[in-house]
Amino acid sequence: MSPSNKVAIIGSGAAGLMAALAAARAGADVTIYEHNNSVGKKILASGNGRCNIINTTVSSKDYAGVDPSFTAYALQQLTFQAFETLMHSIGLLLECKSDGRCYPLSNEAKAVLIAFKNAVTDAGVKILTEKKVTALTKEKKGFIVHCEDEKSVYDKVLIATGSQAAPQLGATDDGYRFAHSFGHKIISQYPSLVQLHLNSKIHHKMAGVKTFAEVTLVIDNKPLTKVKGDILFASYGISGLAILDISQNASYALMKKQRVTLEINLLPHFDTQTLGVTLEKLFDDVPNRPIETVLSTLLPTKTIVYLCEEIAVNPLKAVSSLSEKEIQKLIHLIQNWKFEVNGTHGFKHAEVSGGGVATEQINDKTMESKLISGLYFAGEVLDIVGRRGGYNFNFAWASGMIAGKEMGK
Numbered sequence: 001m002s003p004s005n006k007v008a009i010i011g012s013g014a015a016g017l018m019a020a021l022a023a024a025r026a027g028a029d030v031t032i033y034e035h036n037n038s039v040g041k042k043i044l045a046s047g048n049g050r051c052n053i054i055n056t057t058v059s060s061k062d063y064a065g066v067d068p069s070f071t072a073y074a075l076q077q078l079t080f081q082a083f084e085t086l087m088h089s090i091g092l093l094l095e096c097k098s099d100g101r102c103y104p105l106s107n108e109a110k111a112v113l114i115a116f117k118n119a120v121t122d123a124g125v126k127i128l129t130e131k132k133v134t135a136l137t138k139e140k141k142g143f144i145v146h147c148e149d150e151k152s153v154y155d156k157v158l159i160a161t162g163s164q165a166a167p168q169l170g171a172t173d174d175g176y177r178f179a180h181s182f183g184h185k186i187i188s189q190y191p192s193l194v195q196l197h198l199n200s201k202i203h204h205k206m207a208g209v210k211t212f213a214e215v216t217l218v219i220d221n222k223p224l225t226k227v228k229g230d231i232l233f234a235s236y237g238i239s240g241l242a243i244l245d246i247s248q249n250a251s252y253a254l255m256k257k258q259r260v261t262l263e264i265n266l267l268p269h270f271d272t273q274t275l276g277v278t279l280e281k282l283f284d285d286v287p288n289r290p291i292e293t294v295l296s297t298l299l300p301t302k303t304i305v306y307l308c309e310e311i312a313v314n315p316l317k318a319v320s321s322l323s324e325k326e327i328q329k330l331i332h333l334i335q336n337w338k339f340e341v342n343g344t345h346g347f348k349h350a351e352v353s354g355g356g357v358a359t360e361q362i363n364d365k366t367m368e369s370k371l372i373s374g375l376y377f378a379g380e381v382l383d384i385v386g387r388r389g390g391y392n393f394n395f396a397w398a399s400g401m402i403a404g405k406e407m408g409k
C-alpha cells in the first residue's frame with residue numbers, strides 16, 4: 001500500500017461505487033466526486049425501484065458496441081458467485097429468479113445503495129456530493145480534477161460518469177468530453193432500452209392498448225430480430241417490454257438513417273393455419289354478428305376498427321359478408337401489422353445509451369486508457385450497452401471492480 005496513492009472517482013453510480021470500494025480496500029486514498037446531492041440515483045430508480053442488480057448468466061453476447069468482446073475479461077473476473085460473495089461481505093442478500101435476473105432480497109433498490117454507501121464509508125472513501133467536475137487535466141504532478149470552486153491533484157482518476165440516458169437523474173455527457181480532451185475517440189451515442197415513435201395515423205387512437213405480441217424488427221426491408229412480449233400503444237408511439245428489447249437495434253439503425261419497421265403479430269400463439277381454422281369456425285358459429293363483436297374474443301377491441309380499416313371492410317357488417325380473400329387479408333394483417341418507426345422517445349426516457357468512449361483505446365484487463373497512464377474508465381461511459389435483464393449493472397460492477405483494483409495497486 002502506498003500512502004501517496006490518491007485516487008479520484010468521477011461519478012457515484014454502480015461503476016464508481018464498486019471501483020471506490022475495490023480501490024479503498026486495496027489501500028488507496030479514494031475520493032468520489034458526484035454532482036447530484038446524493039450518490040447512486042440511477043441505482044435507486046432502477047428496475048422500477050427494485051434494482052435488477054445482476055444476471056446469473058452473462059456473456060459478451062449480452063452486449064452491443066463496436067467490440068462487445070471487450071466485456072469478456074471483466075465478466076470472467078466478476079462471476080455471479082464472486083459478486084454474490086462480495087454482496088454478502090457488504091451485508092446485501094440477493095434473490096435470483098429462474099430466468100437469471102437477481103434483485104436485492106428485500107426487493108428494494110434502496111438496500112443496494114445503503115449497503116454500498118456503508119461499505120465505501122467503512123473503507124475510508126471520501127464522498128463529495130454536489131461537486132460537479134468541470135474539467136480534467138494532467139500535469140507533471142498528477143491529474144487535476146477541476147470543480148467550480150476548487151482544484152485537487154490525484155495520482156489516478158476514474159471516469160465513471162455514465163451516459164446521457166435519464167438526465168433527470170443527473171446523467172451528463174461530461175465523461176465523453178473529458179475523454180475527448182485526452183485524445184480518446186468517442187462513438188456516437190443513441191438512446192437504448194427506450195420506447196419508439198411511430199409514423200402512423202392510428203397509434204395514438206389505440207393509446208392504452210396493451211397486449212402480448214410477437215414483434216419482428218425489420219431494417220431496410222430485412223428482418224433482423226423477433227421478440228415476444230407485451231406491447232403498449234401510446235400517444236407518441238409504442239412501448240412495452242418487447243419494444244424495449246428491440247429498441248437497441250432499432251435506435252442504432254435510426255441513427256444510421258436506415259429504414260426501421262415493426263411487424264406485429266397480435267396472435268403469436270396461433271400459426272397461420274390454426275388461426276384460419278379458428279376464424280372459420282367462429283364465423284360459422286355466429287354468422288350474423290358484426291365483425292367487430294366477433295373479433296373481440298381474440299383481439300383488443302380498440303385495434304379491431306383499425307385492422308378493418310386497413311383491409312377496407314366495415315367492422316359493423318356481419319362476419320358472413322366477408323369474402324374468402326378478405327378473411328385471408330385479415331389473417332395476414334393480424335399476424336403482420338406493419339408500423340414504420342421514425343424515432344425514439346429520447347435520452348430522457350431511455351434506460352441506457354449506446355455509444356461512448358471507444359473501447360479499442362482502453363485496456364480490457366485493467367480499464368486503463370492506452371493513451372494516458374493513470375486514467376481509467378468504467379461503466380456506461382464506455383461504448384458498451386447491455387440488454388434488459390441486469391446486464392448493464394453487470395458490466396458496470398465488473399468494469400468498476402477491475403478499475404478499482406488496478407487503481408489501488
Ligand SMILES: Cc1cc2nc3c(=O)[nH]c(=O)nc-3n(C[C@H](O)[C@H](O)[C@H](O)COP(=O)(O)OP(=O)(O)OC[C@H]3O[C@@H](n4cnc5c(N)ncnc54)[C@H](O)[C@@H]3O)c2cc1C
Nearest residue numbers: 011013014015035046047052133162170379380390392393
Ligand atoms: C430508470 C432506469 C432503470 C434502470 N434499471 C436497470 C436495471 O434494473 N438493471 C440494470 O442492469 N440496469 C438498469 N438501468 C441502467 C443502469 O442504471 C446503468 O447502466 C448504470 O447505472 C450505469 O452505471 P454507471 O456507474 O456507469 O453510471 P451512472 O449510474 O449513470 O453513474 C454516473 C454518475 O456520474 C455522475 N456525474 C455525471 N457527470 C458528472 C460530473 N461532471 N461531475 C460529477 N458527477 C457526475 C452522475 O450524476 C451519476 O451519479 C436502469 C437505468 C434507468 C435510467
